[in-house]
Amino acid sequence: MWVPLFPKEKHHVYMLTRSSQPGKTVVHVGRVMRSSSAPSVRLGHKMAPAAFFCIFFIYPVFCTVSSLSADSCLPPSIQAEVPGELPAGYAVSRVNLAQCGTEGLQVTTDDPDFAVQTDGTVTATQLTVVSIKGRRFLIWVQKNTGEKSQVEVTLIRKVKEDLSNRPLKRYKRRWSPPPIFIKENQRSPFPKDTEVIASDSSQNYTVYYTISGPGVTENPVHMFTVIPNRGMVQVNGPLDREEFSNITFVARVLNVNTHRETDKPLPVTVIVEDENDNAPEFTGPMQFSVRENCKVGSPVGIITATDRDDPKTPHAKIRYKLLDLNSPFFIHSTSGTITTRTNTLDRELLDRHLLIVEARDMEGDPSGLFRTATVTVTVEDMNDNKPTFSQTSYSAKVEENKANVLILRIPVEDKDLVNTDNWKARFVITKGNETGNFRVETDPKTNEGLIYVVKPFDYEKTKKVNLEVMAQNVANLEGTSDTWASVPVTVNVTDVDEGPEFFPQNLYVIVKENVANGTVIATYTAKDPETQSSKGIRYYEVSDPASWINVMENTGELKVANTIDRESSFVNNGLYNITVKAVDESKKTGTGTVMIQIEDVNDNNPEIISKDLVLCETDGDGGSVTIEAKDLDQPPFSSPFSFELGENNDGKWKLENIKDTSAMLRPAKDLPPGLYSIPVVVKDLQGMGMEQMVTVQICRCVGGGCLAARSSASLSVWGVLAMALAALLLLLLCLLCALVCNTKKDKLDIIDSSDGMLLKSNTEGPGDEVNTSPPVLPTNVKEESVKDFGFAKPGGGSFGTMGTKYPGRHPSGNPIGIDTIGMYNTWNLGSLKEREFMQSATQSTMHMWKTNAIYLDKKLMYFGIDDEGRYADDIPLHYGYEGCGSPAGSVGCCSDVGAEDNLGFLDSLGPKFRTLAEVCTKK
Incomplete structure (x- = not known):
């Protein structure tokens, strides 16, 4: 086992190890480079005094511990140096359990933050903080024989070496000093010595030092000074790392005598070391929401805080904590993530939670600075509460024959959030409305169910209806095992006195x-x-x-x-x-x-729709017309019809192509143009019908209509002669009128002739040669007879005056008064002057004059008719048809003009005379 010795040795670490061999114990001492990733031991190396000290003074203790562990399967204690924060799964140390046996071995700890694996490795079970004072706990080992052993584990927190208290070292005089480290927020007295800067040129010259730049001549001004002859840099006040984390100024070395630089300018960097002088500041949102009844560990939100201290130091290592230990929420100490610790969040019990969150630096150490904030967590609603009825049943009544009436309001209660789909009720009639007599709606304001009768009831048929109404929400139920509730509703129909x-x-x-x-x-x-x-x-x-x-x-x-x-x-x-x-x-x-x-009965005969037909001649084809019939009756009393010619037909026509309701009528032989009447018998399907007369006009057509029989599109030679004759007659008529109006006789001598005379009518008043004396009636004509003739009373004008109208009637009943324009003037006779006029004329002359006036009046009125073909249709003609299209028509009538006193020429004056007729007959 390697045991580190002298951990603060800068470059090397001396290790002591022990190995057991059969019958002896061997101790090895070696030196390991600090920079080595894997320890390498040099045995037999020349040992420093510290190594000899280890051999002669520590080794006996080491051997004693080894001998005790040989008697027990566990060492009495374990010591490990660990960081201040242990993540879950971090291996703290390892206990050798091989000597204790593995069968039936139970290993536990008295600290739930740590656990021992089967191979003896001690790990952290969750994120664990180790304070500066360290941490201790026990490991218990129990064999299957019941024997128990314990090991005390001591955790020592690693502490960064404090460089501020290190002794000042004298550097070799060279012009490349290391950075100067200064603690922020230093207290007085000032100035304080920091480091000495020295140039190699000081060995050859007597020099002095100056500094300039930031911290000296720039912001922060006068913060640093230098003792010129020594090169000692001094700080003159406290520095704030959060404002100036490092300051670089320029140092110069000059000759005392020449004041010239003896070396190049040197940038000197002052690094301000951080001090924990800033508490964490909360940033970001502090309000979150989470659904009720959510799962354990559901994320709620993330709390963030920042610290202005150096992020590379524990001063900015922030840890989060909820101050309410009974809160249903949990916050991760390093990430600040808030999650749920329970699945029983109920909005109906508490819809808002206020969490007091602490953010502490120094990795959560009690000595660190901290701040607290309040986090608001809103519990969102979910539809975990169904609508409930306030009563177990409801009843209503409605009169019979009533419709579209509200009969009942059903209130409900819902604990979910008001005016949301989780709260809004929706009612459904599940039973009793099979006939569709009811309608149910929801009142949007009160959330009540409204039951309407939409189809009336008959009391004699229905006296009571049992309904079942279910209350639902717009949203589906979730987070609960409840089902929608229903309630019975009884509707009683009341009797009213009804009409028959x-x-x-x-x-x-x-x-x-x-x-x-x-x-x-x-x-x-x-x-x-x-x-x-x-x-x-x-x-x-x-x-x-x-x-x-x-x-x-x-x-x-x-x-x-x-x-x-x-x-x-x-x-x-x-x-x-x-x-x-x-x-x-x-x-x-x-x-x-x-x-x-x-x-239907057969009470209508088939009727020919159009009985006046037109048959247009075509070259080489006689043509045909179609007869259409209809019957107001319905089948079988109507079509198909049968068509046949009547008994009195002349054999000139025949029926062809007979269909259901129509037949084609065609000439049986070539027929000249004219109007023909054909008897046609039309019968329905039952043989009921009658004979009907159809009129067919055969003619040459233009645009579907017949041309006039005597019209012509161009003038023939006879038409030109007729127009010339008409113009000659008009000229003669004008001459006669002028001759009459210019006479100077006292009385008008009318020739006793049966041909009458023409009078000048184009003067507007009497001329110089006109005798203004009134005419004298003949002695054999009485005044009463003149009245019978229709002459006007005196006072109207004189003979020859134009523009005066004298209405009157002939004894035969025909009018004799006309507008005095054109050919004749009527007489304006006074009582005495009328007698003088009548005395100067013979009876035969007056009769001729009246006869001619009546005849001409009729002709003028007749020629005023607008029909183009009427002017020559009123007289019989004995000449052949000369063509069509000529507006002048035929002039054959002029051949009958004989004696010059014959007035027959007036029957065919032609179109030139038409204009005169229109003027004379104008109202």
Whole structure:
């Protein structure tokens, strides 16, 4: 075994060992270099005096201990030097158990922080702190024979060598001194000597020393000075390592005589050694949370603290501790991690824990500086409490026929955190709501269960309902073995006096249409739901859109009042509905609906949809038209239809391509353009039908419509001649009017002729040569006869004046007054002047004039019609058709103009005269 000797020897360690050999004991002494990782012993080396001292003075003691251990299987004590903090599993020392035997051997310690392995190794069971004073404990060994032995183990904490108390050493005069070490926070008196700086040049010159830089001429100023002739550096005040951990200034050596540097400038470093003058400071969060009922060792949070002292020294080695030893939490001394020590955290008992945490430096030694802080740990809720009912059962009542009413509130209690999913209740009806009469909701404010009746009850059918309501949470249960709770609920239905009820509520009746009036199609009665009797109930009609049904007040019989027509607009898909009301003796009412299904009968003939058809001529093909028919009846009383020509058809037409509801009508031979009437017989599937007349117009078409028979798109030679003749006639008419208006005679001489005359009408007033004296009526014409002719009374103007209208009628009843523009002026005659005019004209002349005026008035009115083809359609023509498309039409009518006094030319003046007609007939 190696025993270290003189542990403070700087370079070497002398070791003493002992080995047992049969019959003798050999002691070896060797020297080991401190820097060696594995000890190497040199035997027979020249030993220092300390080694001889070990041999002659310590060896006898060593041998004595060895002899005692030979008598016992264990040494009496063990001593080991250990660091201040022992992590779990750290090997402290080893006990040789070989001499005690291994069978049935029991090894224990009186310190639970340490344990002995089977091979005798002593280890730490958990993180253990060894104070500066050290630590002792006993190891007990019991053999199977019952014999007990003990070993005292002494742990000595390693202490760093204090360099501040070391004696000053004199350095060889060289210009490379080691760093100067100074303790921080030194106390007075100042200045204090630190180290001597010396240059090799002092052997050749008389020199002195100066310093400058940080700590001298810079911050911290005047902290260091030097004795010039000695080179002794002095410190003039306390230093704070946390402010200046090291200071480097520059030293210079100069010749006393020349004041020149005799050596190069030398940087001198002053290292400020740390002193434990700063307590730990807490940093980081101090509030944490953990779920209730979590497992042991669940992490809660990490506490952090810092120390401004030198981190390489124990002054900054922080250890954490909870001051409350009964706390349900544990804190790791070095990492500051807080974990749980129990799995019984209950938020409902205590939802917040306040932990007093201590952070102490010097690795937790009692001599270290410390601070405390309060850590808040909030226990988070989990759904480990189910909702509970305050009662064991509940009851409610509801009137029959009531719906959408609240009948019951069910309160519950939940210990979990309010307004969370762990607390919010959700109610479910697990039994009794198979018919869907109930609905259950949760009041979000009170967390109560609300039971509604959504479908009404009938007391005569249901008097009581038993429900079972379960209370759940929005979140699932966890951390508990409980199940959701249920409670029974009894709902009683109360009776009310109800109105009569129809049985059934909707009556379905089948009726054929056209049934005779007064026919009873059904009897619709109601009963009192309490007595199930129809006594005293009267019936009334509420809705009958077509007034087809009468409801018998006393019996409820439904009689036909009017003809029922399935094809009526009141019928939808063959159904016709009426509403009947029943009223009992207490004036309570009930309603029912009668749905009448109307069966069809064959009461409608097929009808041709369009009887006026147009057949357009095409080159080489006579063309065809399609006849469409419809029947308001339904199959089998309607299509397919049969089509055939009537008995009175002339054989010019034939039917082809007959389908269900249509047939094609085609000319049997080439037919000229014109209008044709064809009798067609259409019958339904049952052979019911009639003959109908179809009109077909054959023509040439443009855009699907017929062209006018006498219209032409271009002017022919005869059209040009007709227009020239019309223009000539208009010129002649104007000349005649001018001739009449310019006469200077006192009276107008009208030629006694049957052809009449044309008067000048383009003057706006009488000329110079016009005689303004009133005309004289003929002696044989009385004033009354003039009145009969319709002439106006005096005061309206004179002969030849334009723009005046004289309404009147011919004795035949035809009007003779016209607007005086264009061809004729009407007469404005006063009483005396009328007589003078009538006396100056013969009876035959007046008759001719009136006749021509009436004739021209009719023609002008006729030509004012907007129809393009009407101006030449009113007279029979004996000439051939000359083409189509010409707006002037045919001019063949002009060939009939004979004598110059014949007015027949006025029947075909043509389109040029149309403009004059529109002007003359304008209102």
